[in-house]
Amino acid sequence: IDFGVRVNVWQPLLRACTFRIVWYLSGRLFELDPTLLTLFHYTTSCGSTQDCLASPEFLDHVTKVMLVIDAAVSNLDDLLSLEDFLLNLGRKHQAVGVHTQSFALVGESLLYMLQCSLGPAYTAPLRQAWLNMYSVVVAAMSRGWAE
Numbered sequence: 001i002d003f004g005v006r007v008n009v010w011q012p013l014l015r016a017c018t019f020r021i022v023w024y025l026s027g028r029l030f031e032l033d034p035t036l037l038t039l040f041h042y043t044t045s046c047g048s049t050q051d052c053l054a055s056p057e058f059l060d061h062v063t064k065v066m067l068v069i070d071a072a073v074s075n076l077d078d079l080l081s082l083e084d085f086l087l088n089l090g091r092k093h094q095a096v097g098v099h100t101q102s103f104a105l106v107g108e109s110l111l112y113m114l115q116c117s118l119g120p121a122y123t124a125p126l127r128q129a130w131l132n133m134y135s136v137v138v139a140a141m142s143r144g145w146a147e
């Protein structure tokens with residue numbers, strides 16, 4: 001797969017706008033499917049979606065997602081080296097009741113966040129490079145389901 005160098009906008013973006021990433025990514029995800037919120041077992045009660053988004057458990061998970069994406073970007077030339085980790089991560093998600101189809105919504109939210117953050121720098125080849133990378137990650141996670 002030719003990811004190109006375009007995915008490398010990631011590291012500066014990650015450093016520059018963590019707050020923005022959390023906001024767009026999570027806001028968009030629960031706009032796409034509010035029922036996903038129930039999969040996070042909050043210790044604090046959530047009066048509204050906004051309350052949930054601000055809860056520490058949820059912010060923690062966004063950071064976890066970002067660390068996985070960061071690992072994938074850092075290992076673009078050798079994504080196979082993440083295979084065991086991702087397979088295991090898939091198993092953990094199956095155990096907490098996540099469906100593989102929901103990963104597509106996370107991907108959509110990720111692209112939405114990039115689009116909002118990059119403005120005109122968000123081009124068709126950039127979008128494609130991200131889709132390629134994210135598809136490899138999700139495919140590896142989804143293999144955790146079959147066994």
Ligand code: HEM
Nearest residue numbers: 036039040041061064065068069092093096098102103106
């Ligand atoms: C853990 C939900 C997608 C990365 C978890 C947990 C839940 C969860 C309930 C356990 C509690 C916690 O650690 O916060 C979901 C839902 C998803 C989703 C509902 C999508 C609809 C993803 C994606 C990634 C990811 C796409 C990475 C690309 C992680 C990591 C952990 C985790 C790294 C910690 C696993 C560990 O403890 O070893 N997720 N997740 N999640 N999730 Fe997700």
